[in-house]
Amino acid sequence: MKVRAILKSLLFAYALTGVALLLLALVLFAFDLGETAVDAGIIIIYVLACFMGGFMAGKIVRKDKYLWGVITGLAYYV
Numbered sequence: 001m002k003v004r005a006i007l008k009s010l011l012f013a014y015a016l017t018g019v020a021l022l023l024l025a026l027v028l029f030a031f032d033l034g035e036t037a038v039d040a041g042i043i044i045i046y047v048l049a050c051f052m053g054g055f056m057a058g059k060i061v062r063k064d065k066y067l068w069g070v071i072t073g074l075a076y077y078v
Contacts, residue, residue, distance in 0.1 A: 001061075002061055002068065005057050005060035005061050005068065006057055006068065006072050006075060008056070008057075008060065009053045009054070009056040009057035009060065009072045010053055010072060010075055010076055012052070012053055012056050013049045013050060013052060013053025013056075013076050014049075014076075016048075016049045016052055016053075017045060017046065017049040020045040020048070020049065021042070021045060024038070024041045024042065024045060027041075049076070050073045050076045050077065051073070053072050053073065053076050054068075054069030054070065054072045054073040054076075055069060056072075057069055057071070057072040
């Protein structure tokens with residue numbers, strides 16, 4: 001059950017990352033942003049996706065939420 005929750009939350013985080021990076025590419029294409037803004041956007045997207053994946057894992061497991069959130073975040077990072 002817990003492994004399945006981590007896999008679901010990782011899949012959610014990966015999907016969220018993909019959609020957010022596509023939106024960032026669209027914004028980059030439309031507004032011709034500088035390299036610094038794009039780099040900051042990429043880092044923000046990865047951090048938020050990692051956080052949301054960990055939050056979702058904690059919601060699914062409902063016991064030791066922080067532990068499973070950290071495990072999911074580390075798995076996403078790896």
